[in-house]
Amino acid sequence: MRLSSSQENAVLASPVVLFLLALLGFPVVLSVVYGFSEANFQALMSPTFVGLENFHLVLNDIGFWNAAWFSLRFAVITAFLECALGLFLAVYLAPLIRNHGWMVAVLIIPMIVAPAMMGLMYRLVLHEFAGPIPFYFYQWFGWSPSFLSAKTVFQTIIVVETLQWTPFAFLLFMAAYQAIPQEIREAASVDGTRPWRMFWKIELPQMLPTLFVAGFIRFIDGFRVFDNIYTLVGAGPGGSTTSMSIYIYETFLRRGEIGKAMAAAILLFLVAFLVLALGQYLMRRSQ
């Protein structure tokens, strides 16, 4: 028996389609059912339809808006810092990296460590008795900030996230920097262009699409942050580090409000979808 070519296509695409239907199609149906129902862990299988009640609850919950605002600030600040630092490292270290490839390996180590594990490691490193950082602060300055207190915890997790993911931006910029045609630089240096001017007028514009991509990816990753914050401080002092993901997690598992958690997840999906569509539209237009 010989299959026609469109039959062949369907056969070859079928594994991934079945996989998606089973593991995502079914959950999507569940999301919709439970998003519009009231349910709890005691009666998991018997949701009762309550219409838009859950969405009403979520949108009137100050905790939801606080979490959204937290995630937004966190994502914007970390994406900016990671791109700025990553760009600097990629350009400044480029002359060294050309001859010493192993330097890249050293710089990407933070990314290979699980973010959850990073959070735990910082718990040790920042601990007031066992941690080396407060120890050295005391030794050198006679004073140490309490890194995980309500006042400083936001800055601390910003630094934690930035130090772990700057390497990602660095990698993208390194690749973009190496891809700039050498002739452009040579032509510019024949004209007597100074290094600083070369960067602003010639190299940076060449890397602008990469800057956009890196910033966008880091923004999305920052917005959905969960692991490192959760393992370092949980929801933080007074819930001050409740990101969107932590909010949904706590609503679901801690408080058992299934319908509300699902409604929040659906809202988050809609926002993420819009942001993605917008981001891709802008990227396509800029190319």
Added chain:
Amino acid sequence: MKLHLALRWIVFAFVALIMNFPVIATFITALKSPSEISRNPSLVVDSPTLENFVTVLTVSDRLNVYHYLWNSFSAATIGAILPMLVAFPMAWVMVRRGYGRALLFPLIVNLRALPLIIFAVPLYLMFSVAYLLDTRIGLGLVLAIVNLPLTLMLLVNAVAEIPIELEEAAHMDGARLPRLIGRVVLPLCRPAFITTFVFGFITAWNEFLFGLILTTQRAVPMTVGASFFFATSGGGVQWGVAAAVMVVAALPPLILGLVMYRRISGSMVSGAVKG
């Protein structure tokens, strides 16, 4: 010029130290005895000892690290291989026939950018019906979803790089599709398979959120198991043991990642840029 170069080295050393500081400090703490930890939090160990590692690697009532390691290993293996199996034929029809390029490909690739928590809640409900909660297979299936987008992208890149003449030649020789894919395309994609597997394995090993939500005991992965050591019930955290657990937990992906850092960084870049 010399001074400039020295300055660059200093910046590199400083940045490398700061970014890797938690990893370095954890490793050093793991080498300290409990009494030394309470007296000396600095980075210099007075009397290095392996007793924390012995504690961690010895099976006891309280702790069986091999259980966590095995859970992570099996779930991460499923989570890395399954997406390759389902995505490879798709990658070929997409590149060579343009099938699914309009809808399926963007759909899958964009999954990567969605917050994982969106799937966590409905998957929990589905798994509780399907008896997949707290199983290694269940966790592996979920990790396969996480890995699918990047796997598909890397395999699409790999197929696209095969010279079409090779496939045409095989076609001329009368090779039918299964033979063409099995004998020509598959062997040429082998390097990409290795990269994709390693990348997927590391990602799956490092995953935390689904392990936290979907497992409670039997299938708890290493990342979640490590966090148990920080639960402060009963007399505070044993920092030395906790540090040794973290070293053990972080080592498998670190070794894989450092051995293959060129490919890992390369696929990160292509995954980002093509998306």
